[in-house]
Amino acid sequence: MVVPMIGIGQCISGDCENGYGVKITTVPNLLDGGEGSEVYYGNFSDGKRKGVGQCLYPDGSKYVGEFENDKPHGKGTITAPGGNKYIGQWKNNKYHGNGTFTNANGTKYVGEFKNGKP
Numbered sequence: 001m002v003v004p005m006i007g008i009g010q011c012i013s014g015d016c017e018n019g020y021g022v023k024i025t026t027v028p029n030l031l032d033g034g035e036g037s038e039v040y041y042g043n044f045s046d047g048k049r050k051g052v053g054q055c056l057y058p059d060g061s062k063y064v065g066e067f068e069n070d071k072p073h074g075k076g077t078i079t080a081p082g083g084n085k086y087i088g089q090w091k092n093n094k095y096h097g098n099g100t101f102t103n104a105n106g107t108k109y110v111g112e113f114k115n116g117k118p
Contacts, residue, residue: 009038016044027058042067065090080104088113 009025016023025038035058042053049055049067056062065076071093072078079085088099094116095101101109101118109118 009040017047018045019043091115 009023011021011023014021020043021041023040023044025040026035027038028035037058039056040049040053042049042055043051045051048070050069051067052065053067054062054064055072060081061078063072063076063078065072066074068074069092072090073092074090075088076090077085077087083104085102086095086099088095089097091097095113096115097113098111099113101113111118
C-alpha cells in the first residue's frame with residue numbers, strides 16, 4: 001500500500017492552520033492515473049497535518065493514526081479496500097519499526113519494517 005502525498009486543498013470545516021479541521025485535497029489516483037479527493041479529519045499545525053487524524057484516500061484506503069509534517073508518522077493503521085491491513089509504526093509515510101501486515105488472504109507478517117519493507 002502506498003499513501004499518496006498531499007497536494008493543495010481546501011479547508012471545509014474547522015481550523016486547518018492550527019487546530020482541528022477537515023480538509024479535502026485533489027491528489028493523483030494511483031489506481032487509474034486520474035485524480036481523486038483525499039479527505040483528512042484531524043489536527044493541524046502551521047497548515048500541515050500533525051498529531052492524530054484520519055485520512056480517506058481516492059483508492060478507498062483509510063489511514064487512522066499519527067501525522068507529522070503532512071505525512072503518516074508514528075503509530076497508525078492503514079486498511080485497503082481489498083482487505084490488506086498494516087498496523088504499526090510509520091516514519092515519513094512508510095512502514096518503519098514494529099508492525100503487523102495482514103494480507104487479504106490472511107497471511108500475516110509480524111515484526112520489524114524498515115523504509116516500507118519487512
